[in-house]
Amino acid sequence: MEFFRIKNDIPxxxxxxxxxxxxxxxxxxxxxxxxxRGLAFSIEFTGGTVMExxxxxxxxxxxxxxxxxxxxxxxxxxxxxxSSRDVLIRLPLKGExxxxxxxxVFAGLVSLTPDNKAELRRVEFVGPQVGAELAxxxxxxxxxxxxxIMIYLALRFEWKFAVAAIVANLHDVVIILGFFAAxxxxxxxxxxxxxxxxxxxxxxESVVVADRIRxxxxxxxxxxxxxxxxxxxxxxxxxxxITHGTTETMVLGMLIFGGPVLFHFALxxxxxxxxxxxxxxxxxxxxxxxxxxxxxxxxxxxKTKDEEVLSP
Numbered sequence: 537m538e539f540f541r542i543k544n545d546i547p548x549x550x551x552x553x554x555x556x557x558x559x560x561x562x563x564x565x566x567x568x569x570x571x572x573r574g575l576a577f578s579i580e581f582t583g584g585t586v587m588e589x590x591x592x593x594x595x596x597x598x599x600x601x602x603x604x605x606x607x608x609x610x611x612x613x614x615x616x617x618x619s620s621r622d623v624l625i626r627l628p629l630k631g632e633x634x635x636x637x638x639x640x641v642f643a644g645l646v647s648l649t650p651d652n653k654a655e656l657r658r659v660e661f662v663g664p665q666v667g668a669e670l671a672x673x674x675x676x677x678x679x680x681x682x683x684x685i686m687i688y689l690a691l692r693f694e695w696k697f698a699v700a701a702i703v704a705n706l707h708d709v710v711i712i713l714g715f716f717a718a719x720x721x722x723x724x725x726x727x728x729x730x731x732x733x734x735x736x737x738x739x740x741e742s743v744v745v746a747d748r749i750r751x752x753x754x755x756x757x758x759x760x761x762x763x764x765x766x767x768x769x770x771x772x773x774x775x776x777x778i779t780h781g782t783t784e785t786m787v788l789g790m791l792i793f794g795g796p797v798l799f800h801f802a803l804x805x806x807x808x809x810x811x812x813x814x815x816x817x818x819x820x821x822x823x824x825x826x827x828x829x830x831x832x833x834x835x836x837x838x839k840t841k842d843e844e845v846l847s848p
Contacts, residue, residue, distance in 0.1 A: 548766050638656065
């Protein structure tokens with residue numbers, strides 16, 4: 537189904553060199569920000585105090601968050617946990633003992649809501665070693681996803697598509713990390729989950745484009761490689777507008793109305809979706825051309841009767 541049917545092919549490959557220069561500059565800038573400024577890791581990675589507070593009535597999450605920030609914990613995470621009456625608070629390390637830190641914060645919360653009785657249910661300390669293990673596990677998960685995508689694309693299409701798609705997907709990941717490093721946005725486990733989701737989302741777009749390129753090689757036998765790719769991307773534009781538009785609408789809803797808990801998760805998805813569309817067109821497709829993709833790589837030549845007789 538095509539709601540946005542485009543009659544004439546858009547010459548995407550004509551502007552590929554210019555846009556790839558922009559991509560390289562953006563990619564290098566992202567690496568520089570990551571290397572110089574680093575990522576602002578959340579307490580899941582750096583360690584800290586986790587405390588669970590139960591309220592007799594619905595928990596005033598926004599008041600709790602404001603009070604915790606006023607106590608000097610600007611990097612604290614406050615969210616509902618299990619029910620509307622339970623609040624989970626994550627406090628960064630401040631050089632003080634974990635229980636003393638929790639008691640200090642809890643005392644401030646008790647005085648905040650005298651009419652809504654609060655009870656400290658649980659206090660746990662997450663050490664930096666646990667955070668390092670989470671970071672390592674996250675990198676291993678990312679590596680497995682990348683290797684799996686390469687194997688899948690190499691088997692389904694051709695190794696040139698696998699290399700091009702991985703370069704495009706890594707481009708998206710590095711750009712997301714670059715944004716988080718440049719603006720020092722908090723990098724948490726939810727952001728890591730968003731990056732893994734972006735990888736899957738981007739490779740899906742690359743598969744759609746690659747599949748249409750393979751079909752065009754069979755159908756457009758007299759067309760050049762660039763004409764085949766331009767036609768493939770143009771023919772998938774309607775799908776791209778619909779799928780990415782609806783997805784981005786939902787993600788923007790989380791970004792605007794989801795509150796602080798979902799903000800960075802939705803922000804990573806927003807950046808990833810936008811650059812995922814860009815990389816599928818102006819990173820993945822040109823790389824396949826530069827790697828020398830041709831009709832014979834995807835379409836097996838049909839043997840004539842004479843060739844079939846002469847073949848052993």
